[in-house]
Amino acid sequence: MSTFKQEPHKLLVIPGPIEVTDEVLYANAFPPLAHTSADFIPIFGDCIRMTRDVVFTSSGQPFLIAGSGTLGWDQVSANLVEPGESVLLLNSGYFGDSFADCLRAYGANVDEIRADFGKAVTQAELEQALQNKPYKLVAFTHVDTSTAVLSDAKMIGETVQRLSPKSLVILDGVCSVASEEIRMDAWGIDVIVSASQKGLGAPPGLSIVVASQKALKVLDNRITPVAAFYASWRRWLPIMKAYENGTPAYFATPPVNLIRAFHTSLTQITKANISLEERFQLHRDAAKRVRSAAADLGLKLVPVDPACTANGMTAIYLPEGLGVADLVPRLAKREVVITGGIHKENKDKYFRIGHMGVTVVQPERGDLDRVVAALKDSLQEALASKKNV
Amino acid sequence: MSTFKQEPHKLLVIPGPIEVTDEVLYANAFPPLAHTSADFIPIFGDCIRMTRDVVFTSSGQPFLIAGSGTLGWDQVSANLVEPGESVLLLNSGYFGDSFADCLRAYGANVDEIRADFGKAVTQAELEQALQNKPYKLVAFTHVDTSTAVLSDAKMIGETVQRLSPKSLVILDGVCSVASEEIRMDAWGIDVIVSASQKGLGAPPGLSIVVASQKALKVLDNRITPVAAFYASWRRWLPIMKAYENGTPAYFATPPVNLIRAFHTSLTQITKANISLEERFQLHRDAAKRVRSAAADLGLKLVPVDPACTANGMTAIYLPEGLGVADLVPRLAKREVVITGGIHKENKDKYFRIGHMGVTVVQPERGDLDRVVAALKDSLQEALASKKNV
Numbered sequence: 028m029s030t031f032k033q034e035p036h037k038l039l040v041i042p043g044p045i046e047v048t049d050e051v052l053y054a055n056a057f058p059p060l061a062h063t064s065a066d067f068i069p070i071f072g073d074c075i076r077m078t079r080d081v082v083f084t085s086s087g088q089p090f091l092i093a094g095s096g097t098l099g100w101d102q103v104s105a106n107l108v109e110p111g112e113s114v115l116l117l118n119s120g121y122f123g124d125s126f127a128d129c130l131r132a133y134g135a136n137v138d139e140i141r142a143d144f145g146k147a148v149t150q151a152e153l154e155q156a157l158q159n160k161p162y163k164l165v166a167f168t169h170v171d172t173s174t175a176v177l178s179d180a181k182m183i184g185e186t187v188q189r190l191s192p193k194s195l196v197i198l199d200g201v202c203s204v205a206s207e208e209i210r211m212d213a214w215g216i217d218v219i220v221s222a223s224q225k226g227l228g229a230p231p232g233l234s235i236v237v238a239s240q241k242a243l244k245v246l247d248n249r250i251t252p253v254a255a256f257y258a259s260w261r262r263w264l265p266i267m268k269a270y271e272n273g274t275p276a277y278f279a280t281p282p283v284n285l286i287r288a289f290h291t292s293l294t295q296i297t298k299a300n301i302s303l304e305e306r307f308q309l310h311r312d313a314a315k316r317v318r319s320a321a322a323d324l325g326l327k328l329v330p331v332d333p334a335c336t337a338n339g340m341t342a343i344y345l346p347e348g349l350g351v352a353d354l355v356p357r358l359a360k361r362e363v364v365i366t367g368g369i370h371k372e373n374k375d376k377y378f379r380i381g382h383m384g385v386t387v388v389q390p391e392r393g394d395l396d397r398v399v400a401a402l403k404d405s406l407q408e409a410l411a412s413k414k415n416v
Numbered sequence: 417m418s419t420f421k422q423e424p425h426k427l428l429v430i431p432g433p434i435e436v437t438d439e440v441l442y443a444n445a446f447p448p449l450a451h452t453s454a455d456f457i458p459i460f461g462d463c464i465r466m467t468r469d470v471v472f473t474s475s476g477q478p479f480l481i482a483g484s485g486t487l488g489w490d491q492v493s494a495n496l497v498e499p500g501e502s503v504l505l506l507n508s509g510y511f512g513d514s515f516a517d518c519l520r521a522y523g524a525n526v527d528e529i530r531a532d533f534g535k536a537v538t539q540a541e542l543e544q545a546l547q548n549k550p551y552k553l554v555a556f557t558h559v560d561t562s563t564a565v566l567s568d569a570k571m572i573g574e575t576v577q578r579l580s581p582k583s584l585v586i587l588d589g590v591c592s593v594a595s596e597e598i599r600m601d602a603w604g605i606d607v608i609v610s611a612s613q614k615g616l617g618a619p620p621g622l623s624i625v626v627a628s629q630k631a632l633k634v635l636d637n638r639i640t641p642v643a644a645f646y647a648s649w650r651r652w653l654p655i656m657k658a659y660e661n662g663t664p665a666y667f668a669t670p671p672v673n674l675i676r677a678f679h680t681s682l683t684q685i686t687k688a689n690i691s692l693e694e695r696f697q698l699h700r701d702a703a704k705r706v707r708s709a710a711a712d713l714g715l716k717l718v719p720v721d722p723a724c725t726a727n728g729m730t731a732i733y734l735p736e737g738l739g740v741a742d743l744v745p746r747l748a749k750r751e752v753v754i755t756g757g758i759h760k761e762n763k764d765k766y767f768r769i770g771h772m773g774v775t776v777v778q779p780e781r782g783d784l785d786r787v788v789a790a791l792k793d794s795l796q797e798a799l800a801s802k803k804n805v
Contacts (some may be wrong), residue, residue: 031420031445033445033446033447034446034447036446036447037455039447039448039449039450041450043669044448044449044450044451044669044672045448046447046448047447047448052445052446052447053445055444055445055673056420056422056441056442056444056445057422057423057425057441058422058423058425058428058435058436058441059428059433059434059435059436059613059619059620060428060433061428061430061433061753061755062433062620063755064748064753066426092484093482093483093484093487093620093621093623094482094483094487094646095481095482095646095668095669095670095671096668096669097645097646097667097668097669098482098483098646098668100645100646101644101645101646101647104645105644128645129645129646132641132642132643132644132645132648133643133644133645222669224448224669230448230671230672230673230674231448231451231482231669231670231671231672231673232482232621232622232671232673232674233621234482252521253521254521254522254643255490255494255521255522255644255647256486256489256490256493256517256518256521256522257483257484257486257487257489257490257518257647258490258644258646259521277758278486279484279485279486279487280432280433280484280485280486280611280613280620281484281620282484282619282620282621282674283433283619283620284444284619284620284621284674285619285621285671285673285674359453364450364453366450366452369666
């Protein structure tokens, strides 16, 4: 085994990419493998199997494809929607807006329920919409990275199953898979869209999607051709099945290094000494700690309801009179990388901290202590600088 | 600086992924950077600039997007073709077939000139097709990885400019960029589609496309919306311009580690002690060496015309009576990874060797000696095994 240690670096606590382990980075630096070789095939097959474990599905079909998380929206839009079909989108922020843009680019007729900034769509709003009109898909952002609002995936899955059982439930879990509990089968979720660089603990560059058999049946039954090539599940399904069964197949060259890094991270997540349940609890504990630090500093959270607040990241309002540029660079000077807002109208009013993966599950690293201390010092300095003017 | 050395491994001499340098792998193992940080922005900006240098363009617009090379076909198809428009595809193998499938998935009306196995489309065939019908795009695979046939990019660019100056010339350079000479501006090439894992010397996972200003004008003038979201240049163009100008912008999270690895490889390619011209010559020399080794063993090449034979890879017919399974595993036993055919009807009749990047430009590694020796020994052993039966 290697004694590889990653380079000293600023602590990366944005809501993705995140801090990753030495083992994951070392896997990313392994000499490239031939994508059809006996050395690579079981690595890819294991990734498919372990991805299922993370979201508690027995029959969901993972698609692991080189790309950003955004590519998952194209996969949903190109494979599951035919032009003119209706989609209900529960919009809780910037990423809801973008998902809607993507769906419309493929001809979907998108109805949105737009939650106010800092809020999630309520069960009553969802029920009303489902009673008014049939929808092919009901899509939502589990954690909208722009607001740290957590939608209630269980409630959404169950409500759709009760009132509109033919609809497919689409969960955008880019900022929630492996940091928030997701029970794909039990909650009736049909598609989970994710990416490698957040709770899943690898570098960015891998689009990770899991589709239920019900979703694949919808694909089978579509009348118009799939409206894409690279994002077409018809192209990828035989590839994923082949690799899982231990044989190679070719559609496009998989990102072999990143798949190996993802394999290492998935192994650390699913076969470690802490269970997935304990992992989720550690994320809840970390979120509580960051929220209480914000409260101690007199700062308010963007999410208005504690029950609808993410556990893998926190979005915090700046005090009156301070902008993002007053705070974020001061943390960077202290070697702690956080980030500003990205919600369109409010982006200079708040900042965001990520607390996922090793930062959370390896408390001996002291990451959260560093974040909280740097936040406190930076804030005091920023406020003092304003008084001096 | 690091003393990182990659793990001992089998010599990877398939036509991509290829052997990469320790420096490139170490960059891939750098702790992830925030994609909007001042640390990352110049790395991305440099990659855009150096990509231009490799293909000799001053005004071409690079797009560096997480994805496989295949995603470049979607970019061409979704941005530059409107449903029902005509594309002429010069088909010299498997990758021509797939590019045609992709164009058709986006509604293109594709006419193909299909070269026989081992041949490229001729100038006379191209001229005749261009005189018969106007085409929005003329697309070709520069090196078809399935056959090692090299198309004459300069001839194609000049012929289209002469007979059909409004057409856009699309070069699929996944298996040619940085191993074959490509003069984008001088030859009148409008789009180059490539990927990170072949001549460009990085791990797979990055779709690399360069579009001329003429191509971007065609995008501006399209009537129907761009038929994709993740592959939409309208989404990516402001991002690429922002990063090149030193400011962050967000559409989808870039694969920060792979971009850093690509930066390292591009630096080694464009700022090394050997020029690009010398690099191309070293690839020509390596190809000659492999071809002459094949001739010494009494083996015939798949490409029938030496002028239409790739310099970054070689496709060689197996002797009568031997299949891929008789040869490739014997080289693997000798720690040399080559691969079989993938051309649909002929895939068990030939094998392929890649000779790109460090394997070629660092002769002190002795890679080609190992390949030639392993090929000779494996072939003798395979032939002997048949006699014994």
